[in-house]
Amino acid sequence: MSARFGRIPLDRIITEWEDGHPINPRLLAGEVAALLRTAAPADHPIHEAFASAILSAMPGGCAVTHGALVDYFEGAGSGRPPAMITTTTGSVPASAVLVWRQWINRLADEATSRALYVAGRAIPAGDSSNIAMAANASPTASQTEQPPLPSGSEPGYVAMRQREQRREGERRAAEQLEAKDIALQHALSREAAKDAIIATMKAQLQLSREEAEDERRRRIESDRARAELAEQLREHAGIIEFVNPENALSPVEGRRLVAIWCELTENGTVDAATDSGIGVGTLARDWWRKHVGEPSDTEVKRLRWALTWPARKGGGVVARRPRNKG
Incomplete structure (x- = not known):
């Protein structure tokens, strides 16, 4: 389903769900009602940024309570969505209640997750009709002949799901910690290898310096010896020429x-x-x-x-x- 933004009339939400949600829209409506029932007290008004009734005959808006929205989605879940909805200033048509899509979609996504969680644990093996109903298909037998699926917002299932989510979170955290530990060990190994390379290079550099110093000293000694030999040659130059047969003197x-x-x-x-x-x-x-x-x-x-x-x-x-x- 492509993402849609802005507000949507309350009486069009179920129709829009038929276009893209993975479970039966009526089942989803019942799950959203159960989720709203656990979210806040029935008389608690919903913030007007999320849901509000706007009528041309009434100045301003009027607040919609959680209880009124629960009643509407419960009726939609049974196939009889109410045409009117109660607000803090009286009953108004459902078409006059505008709901912020992103808010109701978040509730629908959470309700879907809860419903699928329960379906995976509560549906008996081989119960294809209930599976088809949960998957937004048309079962062979009528819905009235099948036992209703438990709600994903029942306290037991909510607690069970929370435990599993907590365990999954702990497992992922442990995996991430292990991955970080492995990465740290690899980093330490690389650092140790670098340290070893640096130590080897330092030793080679020191050896090169010592060899260069030895070579410098040998060169100095060689230069000194050549200088001494040159001095001796200068001292004996006359004698050398004295016995040189090529010298006419x-x-x-x-x-x-x-x-x-x-x-x-x-x-x-x-x-x-x-x-x-x-x-x-x-x-x-x-x-x-x-x-x-x-x-x-x-x-x-x-x-x-x-x-x-x-x-x-x-x-x-x-x-x-x-x-x-x-």
Whole structure:
């Protein structure tokens, strides 16, 4: 049924219900009457925003009581809707009572829920005629031959429905709480995973920092070593060029002298004369003979003078001749 708004004359409500409510309109009228009876005392006036009688012969409006509306819907439920309805200022035609659709529809929806609740529990199994009547169909047997359905507004059924609604509400609340708890656990797990990732990243960052610091220190040490080597090279640049055969200023005899010294002393680590017991002059003569040719006595003297270290020149260790074996 499409939603309708505004007011509707009281005598047209049952007809409008025939167009869309899931239960028999007469049954629904009786259920609405029972619901109104439990909503307020019979003499309690309904607010004019929900129901009021407006007559051209009467200035203003007149209030409709709950009891009068109960009587009207009870009559409609029995198939004899009253043509007149009592108000606080007297009887008026039902067609002159205007009812706010949204208000009466809310009552009809609640009455429908109560009726269907009772039908699902009170109708015996296989009682197709009562089921058809409740479902707004035409039963095979007449309505007078069937026992009337109990009203959904009877205190026992109302209390039963309220208990079930309360249990259903508690069940849904428990499900929602469980769902929230699961969501919270998932959120905590995600947070724990994030914390673990962050901790891992922090550890990796710290390791990277330490490695970077080690690399910085190694670079500093390497730069220092290169600087020292460069300084040493600068200090020995003259010597290097002295023995450089490609340098035109490098003397041949000087290069040979350095070569003799490097070979005999193993680059200044061995005292060849002392270890072998052979004099420097003899060692120099043997080297010269092997690499250059037979030296003259003058050349041997120059070599001995140039290669003999100060301790030997000042009467240091005397060369020894190796003993003959046997």
